[in-house]
Amino acid sequence: MSSPAPPEKFNWPKPWRLINSSESSQEVLGSQPYEPDPKKFTFEAELQHEVCPSHPLYRVNCQAVARSLEHPDAFIFATDRPDMPVAFVHLTWRVEEGPEFPYTIGYPSWEAFNVAWTAGCVDHAP
Template sequence: MDDDVFISGELDSWPSKSEMADLLRGAGFSVNVGTYSIHLDDCEHFVFQEYGGDISTPTIDADGSSLDKMLYDGTRVSSALSASDIRHRFEIYNSDGDMVGYLHHQWPLPADPAEPKNFEWLSPWWSTENQDEQFHSGFKNELEAEVCTDHPLHGIETRLVARGNGDDALFELLDGSGRHAVVHLTWARHPEPLPWPATEIYNSFNSFVNDRMIPEHYQIDT
């Protein structure tokens, strides 16, 4: 259990309070609209505050009893905002002040590290950081053996970052692009015909987290 996990959030442009309430209801939330707030009843604690009138720019007050819960609530709200094309970002912090998650729509981090400090993986994904060189080279060599000349990863240096379900593996592409790829290896040990090995490429580590790891963990349809 993680104490005091919270979100520091920002919207580029805020809809009116009634518009926000409507889009949240449309996404399946139960909302309680106050004079200057919108409270999401089915989240552990998620409130849009100072909302309405000429008080100030609205703020987000959101926290949870665990990282899992905060990620779940934050992802649902982020998905609702994204569906309405509202540019936003949610930084998720633990009680030590470390950013342990990042959700956004069209607002990537200025510098997207391969893996943020103290990043907490969600099952089925787990970091291979503590595995030895032989473990990493085994996956790297197998990937190189399987990709044919027409495969999008052919000729690109990679680094194994994490493992997922079955033969799924996450590789960082070392071409300066910041991209990451989830590859389902076949372990054939020879070039495979397309589309094998099945590959999904993400523009950044955060894109992998938002579009693959979190939805897979919570089995959220995207």
């Protein structure tokens, strides 16, 4: 995937933390309303499971890179979409029928994402 990774030594604004590559999916799956196969579960697969064809991230290659410390269903994805290489996504843990969910905000760069979250200019509650 050609998604832009966060810059090295990226200063994550609150409440974000980098997702550890060894992070267990069990901490996420144990509290969800359905039971996906933990052997096949990824945050990327869950995102594609939820989005409908009119959602901006439908069939877009994405990589989960950060997770909110305040909202366990909120993630930052790097995408291969040129106009939205960084996306804030609030997962719903169900298949959605409209483009408004999972709630998504796209950013044109890592810098734009950082500025928006540092300044508190983000409506992150769907």
